[in-house]
Amino acid sequence: MQTYRGSKRVAVRAERGVEVDEPDLAKMSVVKASRLLAVPCAPPKTKSLSLQLLVANAFIQQSAAGMFSLLPLGQRVISRLTAVIERELDGIGAQKVSMPFLGAKELWERTGSQSQPTAEEMVTDLVGSHSRPSKAAYPLLIYQTTDKFRDEMNPRFGLLRGRSFLMNDLYSFDLREEGARETYSSVSDAYDRILRERLGLEVYKVRADSGVHGGTLSHEYHMKNGLEEDAMEVCTSCDTYYKADEPSEECCEGARRRRVSSIEVAHTFILGTRYAEALNAWHGTTSEKLPLHMCCFGIGVTRLVAALIEARTTVKEPRIHLPTAIQPFDAVVIPSKSLASSPLVGEMADALLEQLATRENPNPSVLIDDRLDLSIGRRVQAAQAIGQSRVVVLGKETEKTRDTTPLYELWTAAPERSEKLQQRGTFDLPQTVQRLAASV
Incomplete structure (x- = not known):
């Protein structure tokens, strides 16, 4: 099991027999995808691409004609x-x-x-x-x-x-x-x-x-x-x-x-x-x-x-594209199944939060996609679907190098050019964080 406390996030393994209280994630800068109220819905039939995408990706939900609830992502x-x-x-x-x-x-x-x-x-x-x-x-x-x-x-x-x-x-x-x-x-x-x-x-x-x-x-x-x-x-x-x-x-x-x-x-x-x-x-x-x-x-x-x-958005590629400043999260971290409980996940989240904190954005947030029933590829696509343009993957390269100098996959896109997420290479933790922060 993994939990995050305050500004320092500590990985705690259930097999060690250590008991901890569940954290109040609502007060923290790290959010787990498994806890989000975000169930995709069938898009409505409409000419409006924004309405289709916002409903389909669980940003909003209609409550009555002309009235919508904002879901957590929205x-x-x-x-x-x-x-x-x-x-x-x-x-x-x-x-x-x-x-x-x-x-x-x-x-x-x-x-x-x-x-x-x-x-x-x-x-x-x-x-x-x-x-x-x-x-x-x-x-x-x-x-x-x-x-x-x-x-x-x-x-x-x-x-x-x-x-x-x-x-x-x-x-x-x-x-x-x-x-x-x-x-x-x-x-x-x-x-x-x-x-x-x-x-x-x-x-x-x-x-x-x-x-x-x-x-x-x-x-x-x-x-x-x-x-x-x-x-x-x-x-x-x-x-x-x-x-x-x-x-x-x-x-x-x-x-x-x-x-x-x-x-x-x-x-x-x-x-x-x-x-x-x-x-x-x-x-x-x-x-x-x-x-x-x-x-x-x-x-x-x-x-x-x-x-x-x-x-x-275009009809050919109907996908949410958001400016970096208003994306739901500042970055997404996607661990493989074998690394889901690794301290590396918390270390990466800490490093991202510290690097991404600026005068204009003093309280950055990171989404950890811990939905292990989905493949890494599916989770990268899910991040792209909600408009995220900066993703770190803890995958095969991280597994191979975890005991020496762990390497991480960096995926970024240029929102202003409506790019798809692309893998930019594998880097150690400082390089990954610096390159991600520079991609706006």
């Missing part, structure tokens, strides 16, 4: 994506809050939005209730990551358009319009880093209508998607992208525009003083009160996961 991906988003927002000085799921209808009546309620009223009322006399207190940036719901008449395509979903929304408050525009630019830059740099996505920022939110400026972030959930138009001359069916200036005289199917994953707005005036969010003395200038920003977290899987 929750891990969502949690890691949320951490990526929140780390960037923290970096620009934003502060996290949690607001109630429900609120008094009087708030929305004061802005005339009771038929289409959003969170702007509640956060503006929250800010307005706090006196912040110093100009140094601005800009004030507040965000939350929370479940939302809508009365979606036609839920479809799983996490792409559901009745319940997770969203990160940020609200900013400035003293002047110029400051609000600077804040808008700063948060937009953070969105670019999240989507383009951290996740490696091809996104298109297009001017859009402000809709029920109102305001003076709005942009949407789109990804190409063949499900025709939304659309962009691209100038055939200069490749500039626009929101489809929205009025805009011609960029190239005489050029035509081509329609491109897409999915919206984020939206940004400059709202002005509408909410501040209605809900008494002011700055200054009683005689010189000025309404705060507001912006709001939103990223659909669950939708983004589905959209990026759609973007990285």
Whole structure:
């Protein structure tokens, strides 16, 4: 039997007669595949590849039309994506809050939005209730990551358009319009880093209508998607992208525009003083009160996961491809049957956790696939199926060298190129760990 305690994981053999308490794996960085709630299911019949793959590989399970439970693998991906988003927002000085799921209808009546309620009223009322006399207190940036719901008449395509979903929304408050525009630019830059740099996505920022939110400026972030959930138009001359069916200036005289199917994953707005005036969010003395200038920003977290899987998947090779930063685990360790109880397994997990811990990922996690009823090859395929791109195998070479300098098989893939896992060679423990950490 093998158990792992704290930061040091010690192999304990049952035949030695040593009795140990079962560890609380939920509090540890090492997870055993045999204990995961992850039973593959038959994929639903749908055009959405993300829905097929997420259901088939036990990331999500439908509970009702347009509503899905996140299973452990799906929750891990969502949690890691949320951490990526929140780390960037923290970096620009934003502060996290949690607001109630429900609120008094009087708030929305004061802005005339009771038929289409959003969170702007509640956060503006929250800010307005706090006196912040110093100009140094601005800009004030507040965000939350929370479940939302809508009365979606036609839920479809799983996490792409559901009745319940997770969203990160940020609200900013400035003293002047110029400051609000600077804040808008700063948060937009953070969105670019999240989507383009951290996740490696091809996104298109297009001017859009402000809709029920109102305001003076709005942009949407789109990804190409063949499900025709939304659309962009691209100038055939200069490749500039626009929101489809929205009025805009011609960029190239005489050029035509081509329609491109897409999915919206984020939206940004400059709202002005509408909410501040209605809900008494002011700055200054009683005689010189000025309404705060507001912006709001939103990223659909669950939708983004589905959209990026759609973007990285083809019908010919339907397989989940995830950026390294949001894969369920940072690495997978697969031991052969004869090495399943060997201290080498724990030593490898320890070394990986130590090497993979970074400022951006201080708590890495390792999956040990201890399902010995499956061959090593089947377990490598299973790791690939859930989007893992870094695998260490303790196989025949390890068995041959276990009493001298153990050698391990390293399997990696390039997620951004949608590669399959490939064996890169056999190496000793330090080399294996270093090479795995370098493969991102």
